[in-house]
Amino acid sequence: MSDWIILSTALAGFDHAATKHKVLATRDYLARPEMFRGARPNIINLSRSYAYQSRGYYASLLAAARGQRVIPSVETIIDLSAxxxxxxxxxxxxxxxxxxxxxxxxxxxxxxxxxxxxxxxxxxxxxxxxxxxxxxxxxxxxxxxxxxxxxxxxxxxxxxxxxxxxxxxxxxxxxxxxxxARQWKDAKSRAPARYSFATLVDANEALPPSSIDSLKHWARIAARMGVSVEPITRKDLPRLANFDALFIRETTSISNHTYRFARRAQQEGMPVIDDPVSMIRCTNKVYLDELMASNGIPVPDTVMLIGPEDFQRAADQLGFPMVLKVPDSSFSRGVKKVASMAELKALASAWLHDSEVLIAQKFMPTSFDWRIGVLGGKPLFAVQYLMAKKHWQIVQHDTGGKPLEGGFKSFSLAQVPPLVLDTGLRAACSIGDGLYGVDLKETNDGVFVIEVNDNPNLEHGVEDAAEKDEVWTRLTNWFIERIAT
Structure with a gap:
């Protein structure tokens, strides 16, 4: 049986004589991922708070990234939040x-x-x-x-x-x-099963992962395969069980209705993209960094910031400029470049009011990012997203108006450098079996994973420009195969 580790926010007030198990400060557990590398302890998280973005929340989140079983799991924490x-x-x-x-x-x-x-x-x-x-x-x-x-x-x-x-x-x-004293048993999966496709959309979203026109294109292909596709909105949760599968085409967040829809679909036994576990994992950059590192997948040098005492360590290890990230940001939001210690202190101090953990990463300038789409453990599409004009990111939000996006170049899977394709595939497979978009930087020092997206863009004429309708056919078949099993 594996060892048990008890996490406590404050060791000073903990009655160590009350348990025979090792007691560890939550902060030490977060800050020292190498502590149990190669081991698989069972974690009991008795932190002071389980609130979203608290240290207790991150302890359960990162335990999963480190391949360790934890009570409560981050799924349980989120399920009981509302x-x-x-x-x-x-x-x-x-x-x-x-x-x-x-x-x-x-x-x-x-x-x-x-x-x-x-x-x-x-x-x-x-x-x-x-x-x-x-x-x-x-x-x-x-x-x-x-x-x-x-x-x-x-x-x-x-x-x-x-x-x-x-x-x-x-x-x-x-x-x-x-x-x-008993052997750990995983919670039972509660999954009945049934059949028709719902697509969750928000027609007013500024940067949706798929436009309405692209989803209409998919619906035409799916119809030829005997599948109907119906758009639904956040008001349609009560009738979700009338469908056989769910494809979420809104920007996902575990703090809004998209997670609620994913969780309900899972509980109904419906195949769903994005599934709740992928959503939890992909929407948090702290988890992704640790997961990639534990699987030997290259990522930019990274420092976790839990408080002001970590600022100098980040500066010494990463140098300036560096990139500062809020863990659950998306579409380049909550991602800023800082050029000095003064900028780092100002921005990090402000962001730490909302999130108890931030990450800082080495700045790696490139003219484009690769996006490798992966579905069911196999490559689906490949695109180069170009940086926005006179900007270091794909999307520039600070324009005073509509966000400015760079261009793109589509590639057939056969045209992609093997190392880029392999790294993207390994990163996606470490998350799960659904649909993922892996962002990578190709540099003179190698290929590095920047992010794994749980609801990647899927636009007709962009991501499908090289592989054509095969992209949408494979997507439809992914759902059909899981409905049938």
């Missing part, structure tokens, strides 16, 4: 809760019920606790209940270790000891 993301679990949970109470004598339930590693103090709720843990693997969950003839669940929330009193911490350590 009721609309977990409401489909409520009917089954309420049924199990009320069945446990039916005909059994005992005290009325508290309005806030706590479950520790799937166990409840109340013996009537033994089966319910196991079911809850099967849905949401977490050290401590707190349920807000409404009492009556039928006990209903109004909220399920992660409860950080810092919110527990002395008795609660004692209960947690006892439950953790029982849990870690």
């Amino acid at each position: 009721r609309k993301l977990y409401e489909n679990a409520i009917p089954e949970l309420e049924d199990a809760l009320n069945k446990g109470l039916r005909g059994a004598e005992g005290e009325p339930l508290p309005s806030r019920l706590r479950v520790f590693f799937g166990t409840c103090i109340d013996p009537r709720l033994e089966r319910f606790g196991r079911l809850l843990f099967d849905w949401f693997r977490a050290p401590v969950l707190e349920l807000t209940l409404k009492q009556g003839d039928w006990v209903s669940i109004s909220k399920v929330a992660l409860l950080p270790f810092s919110k527990l009193d002395e008795k609660g911490r004692e209960t947690l350590f006892q439950a953790m000891a029982r849990y870690t």
Whole structure:
């Protein structure tokens, strides 16, 4: 069995005698990725907060990048961030809760019920606790209940270790000891299955990954293959289950409705691009940097910034100019070049108010970036995106008006340098089996992965200019093959 590591925000206040497992500061875990390289410890994340962009959030995110199992996973953290993301679990949970109470004598339930590693103090709720843990693997969950003839669940929330009193911490350590004595089992996959294609779009988005005209082109090709394609909007979540597959063609974010649609599609057993796991992984540059490094895939020299104490280290290691990035930025937004320590301090200090972790990377100027499209583990298209005029990025946002984009050159897959194609393929396959766009820089020092996009641009006349309708045919077949299995 693998070792267990407990993560705590503050070691000074942690009762080390309460557990036999190694206790590590969350900051040390984040800042020292080499610490467990080659090992596969099981991580229990007891950080002070699981809020989005907090250190606790990044601990769970990067554990996955490092090939380590973690409780709670970042998927669980996100699922429990809003009721609309977990409401489909409520009917089954309420049924199990009320069945446990039916005909059994005992005290009325508290309005806030706590479950520790799937166990409840109340013996009537033994089966319910196991079911809850099967849905949401977490050290401590707190349920807000409404009492009556039928006990209903109004909220399920992660409860950080810092919110527990002395008795609660004692209960947690006892439950953790029982849990870690057993072999880890992954949560059961909840995936039924069914068939017709929905495409999530926002007609008002300034830079969508596919235009409406491009999606109409795909619909014509899909129709010849016996598939209908229907555009849907964010208001159509209640009828998503009427379709057999979902293709998300809005810019994705785990903090908006696109993640909610992806998660619901997955729960309905529908093939989906982008799937929730790919979305979580690709929309965060900290995760991508560690994942690429752990798979031996070249990336620009990178320094993680957790606080002002890291600024000088970044300057010494990367030099100026360097590129500063907000982890979950997209379309070149939240990506800035800084030319001096003064600029670094000013920008990083401002951005650290919204994200507890930033990344700084070596500046690698090129006249274009390669984009290798990968679908189902195989190359799909190849394009060179040219830098915007008199700018160092593909898209220049600071124009005072409409964003300015550079041009493009399309290539057949046979024309792409083998090292570029191979590196792009390896990067995409480290994420998953869906549709990805890998951005790479080809330099005198080699080929480097800059980013892996979970919802890459797919424009008729651009990404399909070389491979033609084969791009759209393969996309359609990707969904069909997964519906049929």
